[in-house]
Amino acid sequence: MLLPAIVWVIAFTFFPLISVLHFSFTSYVLGQGITGYVGLQNYIDVLESAEFWHSIAITAIYVAIAVPAEVVLGFLLAWLVSLGASGSRVFRGILAAPLFTMEVAVGYLGVTLYTDQGGPITLVLGLLGIHIPWFSTGWGGLLGAIILDIWRWTPFVFLIALAAIGAIPATIYEAALLDTRSHWQIMLRLALPLCWPVMTVAILLLLVEALKVFGLPFALTSGGPGTSTQVFSIADYLTTIQFFDFGKGSAMGIIFLILVSIIITFFFRQMRRNIE
């Protein structure tokens, strides 16, 4: 019963990985086919290209801001909902909803939200005297995408944290309430440590998703202005699909995969240590 699934996964994940490795050593432009082996030339080209490192830097900034914000907000909101106020079920339903929205649609919607032609965000910020150039600068576009990413992914942490907090037996809270009246203390010193093993899983999965981000920033800014908001997936997609440079695109993929694996392994180790 296990066999069909295993054969399928092996065939269609190992095979693509091996071919991407193979392509990365070739000169391969779609239409011309593989025109020869170039050794490490693709890798050298990629490692020397400023665009590649730029996309890595953009991805790093994106992930480094979005993921911690989502973890903190998600946990805090889960805690507030767990307090058990009446209506908390309604809040749970609402706060979880963005997780199932299409990222491309969210980014596209962002265009109508951030626009300075009657857009609500520009309108409100304008009243406060703040002007953010959402579409004309790289940092504005990146900030816009990160805000939407927080909207989209906070529910992921929220839902998992909610379940984790709910799994803590009520007697533990009763005991804690005898010691302190401070709910802030109970959250930080009691609930957070007890939820931490589960939270690490949530953080790891969120990190994985964030490193792959594509649809949301692409729909919002198309990677522009220029290349300023091209996270890795956008840069690789454009190299591959617009310029059909499969050799270089493959090398980019392999290098990125190595970087991602290092980051994930590092985090995984660190978190396992924390749990033990």
Add this chain to the structure above:
Amino acid sequence: MSDILWSGISRPARLFAYVILLLAAFWVIFPALWAVVNSVKTTTDTFRAGALIPFVDFKPTLTSWRSVLGDPEARQALLSSTIVSLGTTIFVLLLGTPAAYSLARFFPRRSRDITLWFLSQRVLPPAVVLIPFYVMMVALRLIDTWTGLIFCYSTFNLAFGVVIMRDVFRDVSIEIEEAAKVEGATHWQIFRLIALPLAVDGLIVSAVIVFAFTWNEALFASALTSQHAMTMPAFILASRSTRGVDFNTASVNTLLAIMPPVILSFFVQRFLARGLSFGAVKG
């Protein structure tokens, strides 16, 4: 958790908690609300500051809804999205359920390694394997077909579906199955007649998650389709680059694209946390 915590909170603190929750709810709902409002505006009203509330500030119109739903390309995209997502979900369940069951029953020790191996599939960024899949699809003449997309998405979601479903089967009581074995039932019979019916709830959650992930995927959808099989995300990206952003139809498209998985998710809320964390929490 009961209301022990809530009853111990002072009035101002309760008020504060409510205010924060209401703000968060507003933050979540606002973009969708904005899309709804924009979808019933005329182009002139769209760019007029102060046109906020339908019927009060401006006269709503269904022109944009009519034009999108009457547009053959948009209808084709909705159809493709539906068929590809349903196809992938069915395929993943057909192939994944037996695998998940045998992992849960026959390899309980080993299953940790297998989980990790399956999870590594999720770590692999789709952009990395885009090229081999593209080449494969060209070779099989599956570019711009529903079959091609279902094939790719099944590959990505299978591992993930198996891990979630394995967790579901682990919770199905083993005693009943052992009793059936004593009566002489085969493994296949036990799986089909006992384990499967008991796991239905969990399987529905897995199905919803796989459906949503497939429905929302944009990278492969854009790269592997050009017209016939273009799903909603690819259609939105394509129309963004060819026609620019027309706010009214953009809002309609957004709503159409966002609604199906969100609505489905409301039915399975209770089990979602568990599925999404691969069983790390028992929610």
